[in-house]
Structure formats: structure tokens, C-alpha cells
Amino acid sequence: MISNYFKIARRNLIRNKAFSGLNIAGLALGMACSLLIMLWVQDERSVDGFHANGNRLYQVYERSSYDGKVEAGYMTQGLLADELKRVIPEIEYASGYEGNHLYRSTFEVGEKINKVEGTYAGADFFRMFSYPLVQGTPETALNTPIGVAISRKVAEQFFGNPEKAIGKAIRYENREDLIVTAVFENVPANSSQQFDFLRSWNAYVKENQWVTNWSNTSPHTLVQLRPTADPARVEAKIKDFIYRYKQKDQGSLVELALQSYPEKYLHSTFKNGQIDGGRIEYVRLFSFVAVFILLIACINFMNLATARSTKRAKEVGVRKVVGAVRTALMGQFLGEALLLTFCSILIAVALVAVLLPAFNSLTGKQLFLPFGQPVFWASLLGLLTLTGFVAGSYPALFMSSLSPIRVLKGSLKFSGGATFFRKSLVVFQFSLSIILIVGMIVMYRQMQFVQTKNLGYDRENLVYIPIEGDLVQKYNLFKEEASRMPGIRAVSRMRNSPTVNDHGVSDIGWSGKDPNLWVSFSDELVGFDFVKTMNLKLKEGRDFSREFGADTVSYSGFLLNETALKKIGYQHPIGQPLWWGGRQGTIIGIVKDFHFNSMHEAIQPLVIRLDEKKPYGTILVRTEAGKTREALAGLEKISKELNPNFPFTYQFSDQEYAKLYKSEQVVSQLANSFAVLAIFISCLGLFGLAAFTAEQRTKEIGVRKALGASVASVVTLLSQDFLKLVLIAILIASPLSWYAMTRWLDGFAYKIDIGWWVFALAGFLAIAIALLTVSFQSIKAALVNPVKSLKSE
Structure with a gap:
């Protein structure tokens, strides 16, 4: 029986090429978008997740209350790491880390000279973090001011291989000779710390005497707790730690706190002295976008399948007359949905493979399709099953519920509830599309604002x-x-x-x-x-x-x-x-x-x-x-x-100024791409509903034309219902998009105002796109000969 379902599905697919093509295209685009976002989200969540001691690694941050406000940040005192390890017994290892920027330093060995990016870290750094050492030991890698740890790539550049590099001298900034004390594996792409050399913290203190003043802050402090340590108790112990070394000011309060290091990459924004968001907001945003675009594609399938219902109503009626039960009919339509979804997912995977290089270039990632991982195939199977059942559920339920007597008499009518449901789906689609359009406009304007605002100095030339x-x-x-x-x-x-x-x-x-x-x-x-x-x-x-x-x-x-x-x-x-x-x-x-x-x-x-x-x-x-x-x-x-x-x-x-907003520019460009994609897929759904409506009102159109109605009046008649749906979508989407973009702009101290015209422009674009989509079916229906329309089938 199952093979029979798929045989019928295959025949319908071939017989209705245009209908099948629209369905497959919509689902393929939706799933390709979801796959790209899934790969991006997975990569974002994997950052810093490879450290073996990750559950015991913490970043110290400082909370300052003064002048009626509370602020927090990762800049700490330069001597803090060593003192925390010495005084707090629950802290097993601690390391200072110059995490504010990388030093692009010049290294030289013989005739070879090159620029290498790196920074400074404490003696415990390699004991704490899982950056495997090819040569050297974690205990001695960063324990001397003249020592330097280099990556495998740098060792190969200057010495040929890591074994030849260890213990050799390398000229640093043409002012001192350093000794290679360790060679570490190249830092993986999913590490928030990126460096090709590390110098010792003793060298940092020697070159920056200001760190001996406990009123100065700049570097970061990283700690690893002992296995039995309670992070909450350790945080309570270090809360007032600074006042061991400086006098307490009556007008201020400085406290230390801990944040789980693996969580820092996605949660690095502070509000009122507390951790409040960060890149996790983009991860959540695009996760929702992926789900919504997939839903839009599934809604298209529902609308297009429903638009074809009158063509297959008699088939359902005949099958029921000869004994087909409803569950068998539901199985048939779900089987057709799964077949179309299977074709779509093949195309989606091919699209992702083609688009990945451009997507990586845009996001700065090194994503790839992990064909060798069972989890990937399980995810594809889950996506196929979920999409197939969601997309095919309503058509299966609707078609299997048709009365054989009514459809065989040619009196197929649709209930108000069914009509309301289909229209609600279109409103839902266009609401999401309008939210994305507003987001696209606001992000573009904010990026233009930060790029063109007078900074108080001239960054040109x-x-x-x-x-x-x-x-x-x-x-x-x-x-x-x-x-x-x-x-x-x-x-x-x-x-x-x-x-x-x-x-x-x-x-x-x-x-x-x-x-x-x-x-x-x-x-x-x-x-x-x-x-x-x-x-x-x-x-x-x-x-x-x-x-x-x-x-x-x-x-x-x-x-x-x-x-x-x-x-x-x-x-x-x-x-x-x-x-x-x-x-x-x-x-x-x-x-x-x-x-x-x-x-x-x-x-x-x-x-x-x-x-x-x-x-x-x-x-x-x-x-x-x-x-x-x-x-x-x-x-x-x-x-x-x-x-x-x-x-x-x-x-x-x-150019250096533009780098400050790299993440926002990437998000803006991704939002633009997803907005265009969502609008396109929504138009496919609107096209399906327009086809369905035109098909349902064929005889009405014929009567109107026979009585002298013009093509323009018929087009207006068919279009006005869809415009009402888009207007409802605008009313729903405007406050939601205002709230979402206001939250996004809160991340900027200097930002644009969201004027009413933004929502008006988004609404106008949605209406224009809807009219262009609907007009094709409306004009096509209006041009049909009324004799043919009124002819009884």
C-alpha cells in the first residue's frame, strides 16, 4: 500500500509540474535557509566549548558603583590573577590575559622576517586551557620573561617544524632575543581567543609598570577553580578582594564577580552591572528566523495544496465511494508531502553547498557540511520528517474530510473556518515578512548612522x-x-x-x-x-x-x-x-x-x-x-x-573604525538576505491563495463579465481581499517590529530614532509586493472567456 501511495504521488508530481515546482522551490529555499542558520548557530554555540576544564574556567569581571550608576566590564588589575591564586585556596590556577587586543609584532630568524599576532598570558595559561602543546610543557611554557610560545604555523614558517623550534632564539621586535619555550597546535576557529604567539605575564608587567598601581585597570583575569570548589562561595570571597590592596573610597564601591568562561562569548554585554545578553541575542534571533522561514515555506505548501483541492476533490470522492478510509487518504497525502519534501531537501543541501563559500565570506566563519557526522544525517532526517508532516498535515486533514456525495455532485464548498484558517496563514506570513523588512531598514540606517556620524575627529585621510x-x-x-x-x-x-x-x-x-x-x-x-x-x-x-x-x-x-x-x-x-x-x-x-x-x-x-x-x-x-x-x-x-x-x-x-561594527554589519546583511527570502517565499504562498480564490470564483467572474464587468473591475474585486490581509499583517507586525528593533538599538549609546515612516515604507513595500503577486492570477482569471467559465464541468 505504501508503494502505491508513492506511485500516485510521483504521478501527480509529474502531471502537475508547475504546482510541484512551486512547492518544491518554496520548501527547498526554506530548508536551505534553515540549514545555513543551523550551521551558523551550531558554530556560535560551539565557541570555547572544547576546553576540557571548561566547567571550572571563569572570567573575573569588575562591577563599579559610583556617581549614581553601576557599570561592569572585564578590565581588571594587572596583578590580580597572581594575588587571587595566592590568597584564595579554591582557585587552582589563575592567569592574566591581555584580551583587549592582539599585538601585531615582528619576529625574525636569520633572513626570515614576518608579522605575527599574539598577546600576553600568565604562567598557568596552558594548564587551564586546552590548547595542546606539540613541544614543551604547560609548566614551563610561560614561566620566564624571555620565553615565548608559538603556534605550529609560526614554527614551520621560521624553523621548518616544531621539533627544530624548541629552545631556539627568535628575534622579537628587533630589540630582544626570545627563547621558544613551547609550540602549540594552531588555535581552532571556534576559539574566541585567537593568537599565534604568547609571551609571559612577567614580560607584560616589566613593560607596563602602571600595573603595579591597583587603581589602574586594563587586562583580563582568568581563573580555574578546584574540582570541589563552589563558584558562588568563591565569588562571595573575592567580592571585596580589591580593598586588600587599595583604600576604599567613600563615593564608590568596586566588586569582583565570576562568569563561566565558556559562556562569555555569547553573554558579554552588561546592563546595570549585571550580565545581560550579547551575541546570544543574535543566535536566538536567527534561530527564530530559521523556524519562521521554514513555517512560511510549509504554509505555502498548505495554501498551494488547498488551491489544488477542487482538482482532486472528485478523486477523493471516488476513493471514498470504493471503500477508502480517512486514515488511508491522510496517509496518501502525507506521503505526497514527504516525497515533495524529500526532493526539496536534496535541492536544499545542494543550494547550501553552493552558497556556503559566500556565506562563510559574509560571516567570517569556516562552516562546512559535516557529511561524515551521524548527527548531521539525523538532523536532516528530522528536518525532512518535521517539514513533511507540518506541510502535509492540513492538506491531508482537509482533503480526507471531504464528503464524497458533495464532491461528486460538484457542489464543493469551503466552510468559514477553513477560509479563516487559510487567510490567517497568509497574515502570519506577511507579518513575519514585514517584521524582517522593518529590521532590514532599521539596521541599514543604524549602520549608516555610525559610519557617517561626526565622531569629533576627522577619520578621513x-x-x-x-x-x-x-x-x-x-x-x-x-x-x-x-x-x-x-x-x-x-x-x-x-x-x-x-x-x-x-x-x-x-x-x-x-x-x-x-x-x-x-x-x-x-x-x-x-x-x-x-x-x-x-x-x-x-x-x-x-x-x-x-x-x-x-x-x-x-x-x-x-x-x-x-x-x-x-x-x-x-x-x-x-x-x-x-x-x-x-x-x-x-x-x-x-x-x-x-x-x-x-x-x-x-x-x-x-x-x-x-x-x-x-x-x-x-x-x-x-x-x-x-x-x-x-x-x-x-x-x-x-x-x-x-x-x-x-x-x-x-x-x-x-577601515579600523568599520571593524568596530563587524558583527552588526554581518547581522544587517544576513537580515537583508533573509528578509528578501522570506518575502519571496511569502509571495509563493500568496500566489497559491490567489490561484485558489480565482478557481473558487470562476463562475462568479463569468457571470460578472457576462453582465458587462470590465477586466479592471474584476482584478480589483479579486485583489481587495488580499489587500485586507496585508493591512491586517501591517497592524500586527508594526508594534512587534518596533519592540524588537528598539531592543536591538538599546545596545548602542548613540542611535537613530525609529520614525513612523519606517513602518509606512515597510507596509507600502508589502502591499506593492502583494499586488504584483496577486495581479498575475487576477488578470489571468479576468481574461478568461465567460462562456468557458460558465460551462458546466
Whole structure:
């Protein structure tokens, strides 16, 4: 009997090619989309899930209550890891980790020279995390300031293989020779930490003396608890740990807390001092999108199958007359649905295979179809079964319920409940489509907003060059020669870069400061002509300049932004005293607020001081418009002369700024693609319902045309019902989309307003698309000869 079902299904599929093609196409697109999202979601959830000790790994974060607000973040004190391990017995291992950014450093062995990205980590790092060592031991990999652990890839580049690398010297930044103490396997793609070398934490402390001040925060702190430790009790123990090493301020409260490390990747956003969302919101969003698009495709199947019901009603009637029971008929229609779904899933897998390279390029992933994994085949089987039964359930129930007497007499009528159900499905489809259209518009506008907003400095024609090698000592000579070159307007330097400032201080003082007031300041170290090079706007005062001899004295003068001035409260700030870590200087200038982090964060109070002796940082070069290529050629020539052992590298400010919103740009592009796909699949469903309606009203149309109705009036008659459905969908989708996009925009400190016109535009697009879809069937029905329409079958 089952073989008979599939034989009939195959014949119907071949006999009704257009109908079958629409069904297969809709289901294939829906399942391809779901498969792509499933692979992406699976990859997102797998990040950092490979660590053997993952259930005992925790990231320490700091919660600060001050000035009437509560904030939290991962920046901690540089000596915190070692002290936690020494004092708290439940902590088995602890490691500092410079997780704010990677260092793109130059390594050299003989004639081989290359840039390698890496960072600093504590001596316990390889004991805690599952990055397998090919050579060396976890105990000795990072226990010496001159040691360095490198990846297999780097070992092969410089030494040929890991065995030859161990114990060998490798020149670092052309200033010191390091010894390769370990070689680790290349870091997997599903690790949130990506690095090709690690230096010891002792080296980090040696190069950053500020870490000895417990008021300064920047690096991350990672801990591994003992197997018997209770995380809640450990968190309670370390809550006030900072006050063992610094005096408690009456105006602030600093607490330490723990977050499970494997959860950090997806849950890294804070609100009111508590973990509140992160990338998990995108994972949930696209999981829902996958389900909704698959539902839309299934609804299409239902509507298209129902539209064909009058063609197969007599078949059902005959089968019932000769003894077919309802369950057998249901089995037949479900079998047809499963056959169509099977054809669709084959096409879907082929589509995914074709689209994966482009999808990986868009998302920055390395996804692949895991044909060798039984779980993948089980998932496909589950998708096939679920989709087939969901898509075929309503047609099977509906068709098997038809009365043989009514259908054989040709008096097939549909109940109000059945009609309402089908229309509800269309409303549901278009509601989802409108929500996606609104999301597409809002995300695009927000991305345009962050890309075009005035940041307070000019990021056009601004170039970053790393301070490395001989440029550490020859920076002034580099600046002098570069400033004389054509196409160069100004040259300066800073410790970080204009798009990333990840350092903070809390020991800033001023005259009249309330002893109960505690304020966290961002800080920056810069060179002469910083304001000029960045094109910042001076509200009052002046820039750092060699014309003022006092500026050359460390901590003698400070620049503040407007937010910092508001916190301090000076009415006439120029010349007023300011203390930084107990050292007194004077305020020489106030710059208008500018963004030195992404727009996810509000502008923080910023204090800037001069420091041209820092052994690292970024050279800022402002080029003249239209002369950037000429300027870069000159800069490369100077760099090769002054710093011959280092390749000339640079970044453009606007490109580095765009990287701050990479995740949002990916999500925006994915939302655009899924919105278009959802609309297209919804149109297939609307096409099916229009065909069904036209078929049901064939004789009515014939009568109207016989009485003189025009084609336009018939088209209007058939279209107005569908427009009502789309209007209902707009009413339902507008508040839902407003809520969803408002939540998404809450992640930005600076954002657009969602105007009424966004919903009007989404509604207009939905109506226009619906009209274009329905008009084909309406015009086709209106053009049929009324004699043929009225002819009894």
C-alpha cells in the first residue's frame, strides 16, 4: 500500500509540474535557509566549548558603583590573577590575559622576517586551557620573561617544524632575543581567543609598570577553580578582594564577580552591572528566523495544496465511494508531502553547498557540511520528517474530510473556518515578512548612522603606523622628515589608537573634589600636535607644543574632554591644578567630546597627557586629501631608511573604525538576505491563495463579465481581499517590529530614532509586493472567456 501511495504521488508530481515546482522551490529555499542558520548557530554555540576544564574556567569581571550608576566590564588589575591564586585556596590556577587586543609584532630568524599576532598570558595559561602543546610543557611554557610560545604555523614558517623550534632564539621586535619555550597546535576557529604567539605575564608587567598601581585597570583575569570548589562561595570571597590592596573610597564601591568562561562569548554585554545578553541575542534571533522561514515555506505548501483541492476533490470522492478510509487518504497525502519534501531537501543541501563559500565570506566563519557526522544525517532526517508532516498535515486533514456525495455532485464548498484558517496563514506570513523588512531598514540606517556620524575627529585621510623597532628611538626623526614631505599635513602619536581606548584610571584629583566622589576616567598618552593631527576641536586652551618648554616635563600639563570637565566642575579650567596618581599638573586645554570607542558605549570622561617616550604605540599621520598614495610612498621610504629590519605596515582610520561594527554589519546583511527570502517565499504562498480564490470564483467572474464587468473591475474585486490581509499583517507586525528593533538599538549609546515612516515604507513595500503577486492570477482569471467559465464541468 505504501508503494502505491508513492506511485500516485510521483504521478501527480509529474502531471502537475508547475504546482510541484512551486512547492518544491518554496520548501527547498526554506530548508536551505534553515540549514545555513543551523550551521551558523551550531558554530556560535560551539565557541570555547572544547576546553576540557571548561566547567571550572571563569572570567573575573569588575562591577563599579559610583556617581549614581553601576557599570561592569572585564578590565581588571594587572596583578590580580597572581594575588587571587595566592590568597584564595579554591582557585587552582589563575592567569592574566591581555584580551583587549592582539599585538601585531615582528619576529625574525636569520633572513626570515614576518608579522605575527599574539598577546600576553600568565604562567598557568596552558594548564587551564586546552590548547595542546606539540613541544614543551604547560609548566614551563610561560614561566620566564624571555620565553615565548608559538603556534605550529609560526614554527614551520621560521624553523621548518616544531621539533627544530624548541629552545631556539627568535628575534622579537628587533630589540630582544626570545627563547621558544613551547609550540602549540594552531588555535581552532571556534576559539574566541585567537593568537599565534604568547609571551609571559612577567614580560607584560616589566613593560607596563602602571600595573603595579591597583587603581589602574586594563587586562583580563582568568581563573580555574578546584574540582570541589563552589563558584558562588568563591565569588562571595573575592567580592571585596580589591580593598586588600587599595583604600576604599567613600563615593564608590568596586566588586569582583565570576562568569563561566565558556559562556562569555555569547553573554558579554552588561546592563546595570549585571550580565545581560550579547551575541546570544543574535543566535536566538536567527534561530527564530530559521523556524519562521521554514513555517512560511510549509504554509505555502498548505495554501498551494488547498488551491489544488477542487482538482482532486472528485478523486477523493471516488476513493471514498470504493471503500477508502480517512486514515488511508491522510496517509496518501502525507506521503505526497514527504516525497515533495524529500526532493526539496536534496535541492536544499545542494543550494547550501553552493552558497556556503559566500556565506562563510559574509560571516567570517569556516562552516562546512559535516557529511561524515551521524548527527548531521539525523538532523536532516528530522528536518525532512518535521517539514513533511507540518506541510502535509492540513492538506491531508482537509482533503480526507471531504464528503464524497458533495464532491461528486460538484457542489464543493469551503466552510468559514477553513477560509479563516487559510487567510490567517497568509497574515502570519506577511507579518513575519514585514517584521524582517522593518529590521532590514532599521539596521541599514543604524549602520549608516555610525559610519557617517561626526565622531569629533576627522577619520578621513588619517593613517596609523605602529611604533616598533628603531622607530621607538627614532620617532622624533621620523616625524621631522615626514612633516617635510609633500602630502603630509601633521604627525603625532598615541599609546592606543583613535578607535580603541581600553585603559582607565581612578586616581584623578582636583581642587575642591568631594572626598566621597569617585570617578573613573579613561586616559590616553599622546605626542605633540595631537589635537592638530586628529583634527579635534579645542573648546578653549591649547594643544601640546614644543613651543612651551613646560610641556616636556612629565605630568606637567593635561588635556580634558568636555565630559571630564563636567565631572570636575571647574568654571575656568585653563591653568587649574589636576592630580594624576598624586602628581600635580595643570589643565592646558579642553577638547570637544570625541568618540574613542564604538558607539555602543557613551563617551567617558577622558584625561590626556604628553608622553613621547613610550616604547610602543601608534604614529598618527594626517595626509592631504587626494595625496594619500603619494604620502604613503614617502612614508614607506622613510620607514625603510630609519627602520630597515621591519616591514612597513599601516592601517587606514576609516577601515579600523568599520571593524568596530563587524558583527552588526554581518547581522544587517544576513537580515537583508533573509528578509528578501522570506518575502519571496511569502509571495509563493500568496500566489497559491490567489490561484485558489480565482478557481473558487470562476463562475462568479463569468457571470460578472457576462453582465458587462470590465477586466479592471474584476482584478480589483479579486485583489481587495488580499489587500485586507496585508493591512491586517501591517497592524500586527508594526508594534512587534518596533519592540524588537528598539531592543536591538538599546545596545548602542548613540542611535537613530525609529520614525513612523519606517513602518509606512515597510507596509507600502508589502502591499506593492502583494499586488504584483496577486495581479498575475487576477488578470489571468479576468481574461478568461465567460462562456468557458460558465460551462458546466
